[in-house]
Every structure is written in structure tokens, then in C-alpha cells.
Amino acid sequence: MIKPAARSVSIIGCGFVADLYMRSLTAHADVAVTQVYDHDPERLRAFCDHWGLNRANSLPRFLKNLPRGSLVLNLTNPDAHYEITRACLEAGLHVYSEKPLAMDMAQALELHDLAAQNDVQLASAPCSALGEAAQTLSYAIRNDIAGTPRLIYAELDDGFIPQAPYADWKSDSGAPWPARDEFTVGCTAEHAGYYLTWLIATFGAVRRVVAASAEVVADKEASGTPDFSTATLFFESGMVARLTCSIVASHDHRLRVFGDKGVLQVKQAWDNDAAVTFHRRFTLRRRLMEMPFGKRVRLGHDTHPKVERWGAAAMNFALGPVEMLDALEEGRPCRLSSDFALHLNEVTLAIQTAGDAGCAQDMTTRCEAMEPMPWAQ
Ligand SMILES: NC(=O)c1ccc[n+]([C@@H]2O[C@H](COP(=O)([O-])OP(=O)(O)OC[C@H]3O[C@@H](n4cnc5c(N)ncnc54)[C@H](O)[C@@H]3O)[C@@H](O)[C@H]2O)c1
CATH class of the missing domain: 3.40.50.720 (NAD(P)-binding Rossmann-like Domain)
Incomplete structure (x- = not known):
């Protein structure tokens, strides 16, 4: 041993x-x-x-x-x-x-x-809900920066990946990007969690999922799994969110929270350093407008180590394991609990498997919203 x-x-x-x-x-x-x-x-x-x-x-x-x-x-x-x-x-x-x-x-x-x-x-995984961008967004919502949140739009469109030069994508030690496996598992099972975790961490459990999914590019390296899905999520806390995943529509990883005073926005799901901005709503003469350039929300504290890279590689993948080690050492519950993982799995699979008949499914699992990180309280 x-x-x-x-x-x-x-x-x-x-x-x-x-x-x-x-x-x-x-x-x-x-x-x-x-x-x-x-x-x-x-x-x-x-x-x-x-x-x-x-x-x-x-x-x-x-x-x-x-x-x-x-x-x-x-x-x-x-x-x-x-x-x-x-x-x-x-x-x-x-x-x-x-x-x-x-x-x-x-x-x-x-x-x-x-x-x-x-x-x-x-x-x-994913653990980016523990990262600075997600924690800042959650902080902004808790502190009413955009007023009462009424609706959320979250996009996880990755661009037309079947046409990407993925044969050239290699990891540091030479592993090829596993295209066949990624297409077989599907972009919803692979990616919905990137924003579902943020939403569940902030608003708690999803009560009901109403969703549809489809395969719109069947002539790719592996077929048979939806490469597009859209879901409306009804949270127990009353929040309503729409989540879209695809590997077909132009790259768009925006998450927008529409509140009474304006819009909170993040443009990158994978970059822990992504700016969270607040776009105030106002009227000019007889027009309703939102500030085109938002004011960045800052926590004003040191947060966590960053990985200075781009795309998915800009995420600190170690935040989850480190949170588990910290929780074990401190004898406290882990923010990424097994209830959280199970609930995430149920919501993700409901969206992925919705198909063209659609699903309107009550979730059977539950979890609590996540305790903010100490530097984001
Ligand atoms: N590729 C990405 O950009 C990415 C990003 C974030 C998360 N992920 C997730 O990471 C996981 C792995 O993805 P990947 O891209 O590294 O895939 P990969 O195919 O490159 O690597 C998986 C490795 O696991 C090994 N493996 C498979 N079954 C095994 C078994 N039974 N026992 C021992 N080894 C086994 C394979 O030999 C392979 O080396 C997936 O769950 C994926 O969703 C991937």
C-alpha cells in the first residue's frame, strides 16, 4: 500500500x-x-x-x-x-x-x-460553480444588484463542431480529442451541467423540466444522439430558466438574468475569470433601453488560483477535488454533495432524452442551493 x-x-x-x-x-x-x-x-x-x-x-x-x-x-x-x-x-x-x-x-x-x-x-463535475464567475453571479443575485430576478436565459452553443478541425486537437501529453465519444454521449450530457450547476447552486432544486431534443446533423463521425436541446426549467424556489445546448448553432455561452432593475450577464461559461456585468434598464424619451456596456460586478477579494488559458482549458478543473479535500479536512459537508450530483444527473438526462415528443417531467430528486464560497459571502 x-x-x-x-x-x-x-x-x-x-x-x-x-x-x-x-x-x-x-x-x-x-x-x-x-x-x-x-x-x-x-x-x-x-x-x-x-x-x-x-x-x-x-x-x-x-x-x-x-x-x-x-x-x-x-x-x-x-x-x-x-x-x-x-x-x-x-x-x-x-x-x-x-x-x-x-x-x-x-x-x-x-x-x-x-x-x-x-x-x-x-x-x-463540473465544478465551475465554485469558480469566481459563478460565485460573482450568485453574489450579484443574492445582493439584488439587478433587482428581483424574473427569468434566465442560458446558452451552451459550441459552434458547428462537426466541421471543426478536431482531428488536430491534442492534449499536453498527446491524447486526441475523443470526437466519437463526445458525439455519442451528446452535447447535453456533456455540457448542460456547465450552467445547470450554476443555476442549481444559486436557486436550489429544479421541480419540473419541460424539454425537447433532436439530432440535426446526423452525418457526423458518430450519430444517434441529440446534438441540440432546449429546456425550460421550473425551480422549486419559483425561478424559471431556459437552457439551450448544441454543437451546431454559432458559439454562444451567454447567461443572462433578467431582473427588475436590469440584466446580469456572463459571456463565458468555461472561464473562471469571465466578467459578470450589470446592464441597467432605463427609459430614454419613450423608449425602454438597457445599458449596452455593463458595469462589472466585483467581489473585492482574492478568490482562487486561475488557469491562464482559453476555451475549456481556462477552467480550473481542480476546484472540485480541492473542495472535497477541504471538506474532508474540515469535517464539513462538501459543497458538491452527492445529492447535488444526483439531481444534476436527473435534470440533464431528462433534457437529453426528451426527443421530438418532448418531456414534461417532475424531478424525483432534490438538493439544496450551494453555500457560497467564503470569499463570495
Ligand atoms: N474532452 C474534453 O474537453 C472534456 C472536458 C471536460 C470534461 N470532459 C469529461 O472527461 C471525461 C473523459 O473525457 P476525455 O475527453 O478525457 O476522454 P478520453 O477518451 O480522451 O479519455 C478517457 C480515458 O479513460 C480511459 N478509460 C476508459 N474506460 C476505462 C476503464 N474502464 N478503466 C480505465 N481507464 C478507462 C481511456 O482509455 C482514456 O484514456 C468524460 O466524462 C468527459 O465528459 C471532457
Whole structure:
């Protein structure tokens, strides 16, 4: 058995996203990586050589090496999430899983209950709700900067990805962007969470999802999964939000909160440093207008380490694992709880599977809104 450093994680799955985690972890010098496993030996070797990490050559060896209570990051492909997370929870390990928690609700529920039975923590990505942009937006809403929020529009359109030069996209240690897997899993299961987490963190659980989804570009590398979805979310707290996901419409990651005094806006979902702006509403002569250039909302405190890159790589992927380590050390509930992960999974799958018949579905799971980070209170 390995004796892990006081604050450490181990990693299963070292493909494209694992390099983004490693870059993020370099911004948290106090967190070590104990060991790594991937069932592709060549990928495991390339990743461990690149980052100078210890490798385990099988899953049983990986699990045996770790004392109970260690934290594992499950960065495998979505169809392996359930099996890998279950093996780790059964071994008494805490798990932070990439999204989605599981590809169906029965499996997600089983993992949620298994974590509780084994008294270990279970959380899932994305963790950008813990980041500066999301926390600033939540702060602005709590402090009534735009007045009472009445409606939210959130867009997660990524551009026409089937025509992007993704064959050239490689991670730091040489993993190709997994286009086939991304298209098969679908942009809703992959991306809806980027804004769902912000909304659930701020407004609490979604009561009802009314949604539709479709595949509009079937002639791409892998087909059979919706590449467009739109949902109206009715929150228990009364908030109503519309969320759109696609890998077809022009890139648009705006989130707008329409309030009584004006609009709060963020233009980037993946950049923790993205500006949150307030656009005051006013009347000029007989016209109703909104300030075209907003006033930036600032927290006025140091927040968290940033990863100075662009696109998805501008996100600090380590914020979730670090929150879990902090919660374990401080003996408090983790902001990314297993209830939060389960609820996120249910809402996401309801939207993804809505199809052309549409869904109007009451959610069966619940979670609390998230406690703000200490620097955003
Ligand atoms: N690609 C991105 O930009 C991106 C961004 C954020 C999150 N994610 C998420 O990260 C996760 C992984 O995506 P990725 O892009 O790194 O995929 P990837 O295919 O590049 O890497 C996944 C790795 O997991 C390994 N793996 C799969 N099943 C395994 C198993 N049973 N045991 C051990 N290893 C196994 C594969 O061999 C591969 O090396 C997904 O959940 C995805 O949604 C991806």
C-alpha cells in the first residue's frame, strides 16, 4: 500500500481531460497525485511520463495501493463512469467523477446510495460553480444588484463542431480529442451541467423540466444522439430558466438574468475569470433601453488560483477535488454533495432524452442551493 501525501488525489482515466486536470492541479501546489491508472497501457505510459507520475498497471492493484478514505478522480469516458466509481466506492474511497455521474438514473441512484452506505463522499463535475464567475453571479443575485430576478436565459452553443478541425486537437501529453465519444454521449450530457450547476447552486432544486431534443446533423463521425436541446426549467424556489445546448448553432455561452432593475450577464461559461456585468434598464424619451456596456460586478477579494488559458482549458478543473479535500479536512459537508450530483444527473438526462415528443417531467430528486464560497459571502 502506498502512503499518500496528506492532500492528494489518484486518477483513473488519463485521456484528454486528465491533462487539463494536471494543468489545474499545478496551480494547487499543496495537492499531490499519488498514482494513476488507465486500461490503455500506451496512454498510461505517455501520461505518467509526461507528468512524472506513478502508475498502477491494473484496477485491482490501483485500489489495493490506496488506504480507505483516499480521493479518486474518475476521468474515464462516460460509459465507464458507473463501473469505475462503484469499484472505488466499494473499496471505501471518496470519488470525484467527471460528468455525467452515470448514463442512467438507476445507476446514478445506486452510486449515490453506495456512497452513503460506505460513509464516503461522491461528487461530480463540473465544478465551475465554485469558480469566481459563478460565485460573482450568485453574489450579484443574492445582493439584488439587478433587482428581483424574473427569468434566465442560458446558452451552451459550441459552434458547428462537426466541421471543426478536431482531428488536430491534442492534449499536453498527446491524447486526441475523443470526437466519437463526445458525439455519442451528446452535447447535453456533456455540457448542460456547465450552467445547470450554476443555476442549481444559486436557486436550489429544479421541480419540473419541460424539454425537447433532436439530432440535426446526423452525418457526423458518430450519430444517434441529440446534438441540440432546449429546456425550460421550473425551480422549486419559483425561478424559471431556459437552457439551450448544441454543437451546431454559432458559439454562444451567454447567461443572462433578467431582473427588475436590469440584466446580469456572463459571456463565458468555461472561464473562471469571465466578467459578470450589470446592464441597467432605463427609459430614454419613450423608449425602454438597457445599458449596452455593463458595469462589472466585483467581489473585492482574492478568490482562487486561475488557469491562464482559453476555451475549456481556462477552467480550473481542480476546484472540485480541492473542495472535497477541504471538506474532508474540515469535517464539513462538501459543497458538491452527492445529492447535488444526483439531481444534476436527473435534470440533464431528462433534457437529453426528451426527443421530438418532448418531456414534461417532475424531478424525483432534490438538493439544496450551494453555500457560497467564503470569499463570495
Ligand atoms: N474532452 C474534453 O474537453 C472534456 C472536458 C471536460 C470534461 N470532459 C469529461 O472527461 C471525461 C473523459 O473525457 P476525455 O475527453 O478525457 O476522454 P478520453 O477518451 O480522451 O479519455 C478517457 C480515458 O479513460 C480511459 N478509460 C476508459 N474506460 C476505462 C476503464 N474502464 N478503466 C480505465 N481507464 C478507462 C481511456 O482509455 C482514456 O484514456 C468524460 O466524462 C468527459 O465528459 C471532457
